[in-house]
Amino acid sequence: MKKNLALIISSIFIIVGFFINKELINKTSTLKKNKINLSENLSYKKRFLNKEEWIKIKDSDTKELKLDLKGIKITLPFVSSGKLQGQIKHLKESINIAHNKVQIQINKILLYIFAYILIMLILFFIYKPHFLFLITTISISIVCLHIGLFTPMLEIGAIEQNFNLAEIPIKKKVLGFEIDITIQKIFDGDIYFYYQNKSISELIYLLFSQSNYFVGICILLFSVIFPVLKTSMMCFFVLKPSIIQKKWFASFVLNLSKWSMADVFVVAMFLGFLAFENMQAGITTYSNICIGLYFFLSYCLLSISGSILAKMPSEKILKKIDI
Numbered sequence: 082m083k084k085n086l087a088l089i090i091s092s093i094f095i096i097v098g099f100f101i102n103k104e105l106i107n108k109t110s111t112l113k114k115n116k117i118n119l120s121e122n123l124s125y126k127k128r129f130l131n132k133e134e135w136i137k138i139k140d141s142d143t144k145e146l147k148l149d150l151k152g153i154k155i156t157l158p159f160v161s162s163g164k165l166q167g168q169i170k171h172l173k174e175s176i177n178i179a180h181n182k183v184q185i186q187i188n189k190i191l192l193y194i195f196a197y198i199l200i201m202l203i204l205f206f207i208y209k210p211h212f213l214f215l216i217t218t219i220s221i222s223i224v225c226l227h228i229g230l231f232t233p234m235l236e237i238g239a240i241e242q243n244f245n246l247a248e249i250p251i252k253k254k255v256l257g258f259e260i261d262i263t264i265q266k267i268f269d270g271d272i273y274f275y276y277q278n279k280s281i282s283e284l285i286y287l288l289f290s291q292s293n294y295f296v297g298i299c300i301l302l303f304s305v306i307f308p309v310l311k312t313s314m315m316c317f318f319v320l321k322p323s324i325i326q327k328k329w330f331a332s333f334v335l336n337l338s339k340w341s342m343a344d345v346f347v348v349a350m351f352l353g354f355l356a357f358e359n360m361q362a363g364i365t366t367y368s369n370i371c372i373g374l375y376f377f378l379s380y381c382l383l384s385i386s387g388s389i390l391a392k393m394p395s396e397k398i399l400k401k402i403d404i
Contacts, residue, residue, distance in 0.1 A: 091220040098224040112179035120276035222383035229377025236369040239275040
């Protein structure tokens, strides 16, 4: 009865958790789309080739375009498109709103996990069944894995503020005369040269779509299939604890974490973060760890904890588990 109650509560926790996770995944997807739209609107190609960035207008709030005609310097008023500036402002506001919604949803998930842990602690102090630790660990790890696979893990970009084109020499023939013109233009605000924001699932899809099958299969195997397989077998162990006495279970399932490489994958992500952060490419680079990496790391730690609990001597576990 004790075990059935714990399993029912944990099953409800996982099912409801998936629905809450789905809201977080949708909100992070909206945030990501807004950031991609911002990077595309401020990309160097779009800004350099946008004629409205170079159109001469009459306005008090203008930028300067300097011309040097055979030693005679001329300054003309130029300004970026007001339409473009309006789009950028709207996108930045949308990003702030989406970011706040994501943070609120993360707080909901953390509060939900805390409430579940509190309920399981109450059951433990009432009945003191040892298996509650393992059930709680597995249940939370499933919720964390779901978030870790489908929300962005790492955001990297290359951006420059107030990019200066310096002096561009141009030779132009006017009425048969060759005129040397030197143009100097400063693009106010941000210019994106590179931006990426990926989750594990998106990375796998991208690798397969680009025919990088070997790398895609490795990441799919080590970061998705093995963790899911290990978690599924641990759930089977909770339902039928006597299976721990089977040699194939002890050798295959309990040691599967050695081959899942989930923890290695997380370390690789951190190394990628540090390497990109310290790049010296002549432009400003940045990298931000996203929520998906934290939840995937949480899954790794919980998975290791579950393995430790499951590796306890079988006689000791069977005595303490209420079948």
